[in-house]
Amino acid sequence: MYYALILLSVVIFGGCFALNDVYRKQRGSSLRISLEFSFISSLAGLLVLLAVNGFRVEFTWFTLLMAVLSALVSFGFTFCGFRALGMINLSLYSLFSMLGGMLLPFVQGIVFYGEGITVAKTVCFVLICAALALTVEKGERGKGFIYYAGIFVLNGMSGVLSKLFTSAPYAKTSAAGYSILGALCCVVISAALLLTLFRRQPQQSKATLASVGVGALGGAANRVANYLLLIALVHVDASVQYPMVTGGVMIVSTLICFFGPNKPSKKELLSVVIAFLGMLALFLIPV
Helix, strand or coil, X not given: CHHHHHHHHHHHHHHHHHHHHHHHHHHCCCHHHHHHHHHHHHHHHHHHHHHHCXXXXXXXXXHHHHHHHHHHHHHHHHHHHHHHHCCCCHHHHHHHHHHHHHHHHXXXXXXXXXXXXXXXXXXXXXXXXXXXXXXXXXXXXXXXXHHXXXXXXXXXXXXXXXXXXXXXXXXXXXHHHHHHHHHHHHHHHHHHHHHHHCCCCCCCCCCCHHHHHHHHHHHHHHHHHHHHHHHHHCCCCHHHHHHHHHHHHHHHHHHHHCCCCCCCCHHHHHHHHHHHHHHHHHHHCCC
């Protein structure tokens, strides 16, 4: 059941990446637009999670601390992601993002939580690293390195914080309670920053009903997907879960690219095949 939850979250994450790209094309990729997206998407996610949890709000100080850290990581990832999407297509964006989402929790689980190093995990990790290496190109795309590095590190930190929360011995809420507080922190902080930094500045592009709908849908879906991963993380090693998420989202995002103007290149398709083989290794190699 928990592997099924992971696979469901993979499909949702792939759709979220596509929705983020649509929103960026409609509104832009400035800091203000990133904060507006965080506010809209987090508010929608908050409402959905409250409904899932029976409109029950849980609280502990440790959960609040982790929720604030999660919100800050989310802001940084949204901003770097919007900037990166202006320079690379969705398939390549997902590769940088999801490799970071795999590498940091993978190392964290093995080094700090005693998760064993197996042949299956090692083969999977090496193959997905090779998949990323195939996508690296010289020239124009190198100009956005700071944003590529940002989505790599910050998406990885999201997984690191999730593992810290589920494994910490301190008093804490349920996975749903943590997800709700994280969304609430994003709403409050993004609203405060918008009012503080941009209250008197004229808006260059107005939000439309369509863009608000895209942001709300993407935010709600993203929060639900992360909530599913939190549930699974209690029962599945981080060093298994996050390689599955990485390879799966790379595949879903590349398939979505076939329906857009920026078709994946042959190298990107080959990288996805290698990533898929890495995922299979987790299930086919017995040790």
